[in-house]
Amino acid sequence: MRIYRRFLHATPWYLAKYYWWAYLFRPTVWFFDHQWIINAILFGQYKKLMRKTLALLKDEDLSLPLQLTSVYGCLSPTLAERAAPNSLHLTDVATVQLEHTLRKIPADKRLYCTRMNAEHLGYADACFSCVIVFFLLHELPVDARERVLREAIRVLKPGGKLLVTEYGSTPNRHLLYRFGFTRWVLGKVEPFLPGFWQEDLTKILQDYALDQGHTLLVEHEEDVFNGFYRVVSYRLSE
Numbered sequence: 577m578r579i580y581r582r583f584l585h586a587t588p589w590y591l592a593k594y595y596w597w598a599y600l601f602r603p604t605v606w607f608f609d610h611q612w613i614i615n616a617i618l619f620g621q622y623k624k625l626m627r628k629t630l631a632l633l634k635d636e637d638l639s640l641p642l643q644l645t646s647v648y649g650c651l652s653p654t655l656a657e658r659a660a661p662n663s664l665h666l667t668d669v670a671t672v673q674l675e676h677t678l679r680k681i682p683a684d685k686r687l688y689c690t691r692m693n694a695e696h697l698g699y700a701d702a703c704f705s706c707v708i709v710f711f712l713l714h715e716l717p718v719d720a721r722e723r724v725l726r727e728a729i730r731v732l733k734p735g736g737k738l739l740v741t742e743y744g745s746t747p748n749r750h751l752l753y754r755f756g757f758t759r760w761v762l763g764k765v766e767p768f769l770p771g772f773w774q775e776d777l778t779k780i781l782q783d784y785a786l787d788q789g790h791t792l793l794v795e796h797e798e799d800v801f802n803g804f805y806r807v808v809s810y811r812l813s814e
């Protein structure tokens with residue numbers, strides 16, 4: 577029996593099959609959630625990516641922020657800090673991830689955790705003032721990615737901000753991409769990344785917003801690490 581099948585219970589197949597070792601297996605969850613490890617995985621860019629993500633939340637309405645899925649490192653505690661005295665909402669499909677994040681939140685800050693598949697959120701329409709998606713999209717197969725993005729738009733209030741921190745689109749200029757071996761390794765470890773690289777994220781999001789009767793404007797887009805990563809914020813029309 578393949579190991580990943582043990583993790584299939586109430587878990588999307590792609591998460592169990594390709595990422596059980598990263599997000600579902602308790603000992604490795606503990607292992608990966610060290611700042612220097614997650615920083616190494618992101619080629620030393622974690623702090624910079626987090627700083628740029630948080631900068632885009634400056635002066636933003638944080639009355640009801642949603643972090644769409646857990647992340648390793650100190651992003652969630654920092655977001656909870658920023659949102660205080662309001663609560664940060666966080667949803668993830670993996671209980672072990674939610675438990676792990678809860679332990680990182682200072683006792684005087686508020687975090688509401690829910691366990692949901694981001695493809696089918698149980699939240700009402702237009703309920704969050706901003707939605708933050710940090711390195712989730714490239715880990716999803718294309719159909720799951722579509723559902724997650726449609727849900728992210730659906731739960732966002734008109735006038736709200738959608739913040740995406742991700743791999744850049746086809747980073748032709750970057751050595752890690754140009755060098756066939758590293759591109760091959762990345763594609764092995766992150767099997768949906770090659771597809772994600774080719775997608776026009778903004779166009780896709782704008783199409784999904786239009787389907788829901790909104791326009792979605794790029795408010796800020798910034799390359800990080802010579803375009804290997806990006807931080808983009810979008811504003812949903814009123």
Ligand SMILES: C[S@@+](CC[C@H](N)C(=O)[O-])C[C@H]1O[C@@H](n2cnc3c(N)ncnc32)[C@H](O)[C@@H]1O
Pocket residue numbers: 588591599614644645646647648649667668669670673692693694695710711712715720
């Ligand atoms: C945000 S992503 C990657 C984060 C990034 N590698 C980091 O830790 O900085 C990883 C999280 O997404 C969650 N996840 C993946 N697919 C999901 C889905 N369909 N619904 C909810 N959570 C999901 C996983 O359980 C995991 O906690």
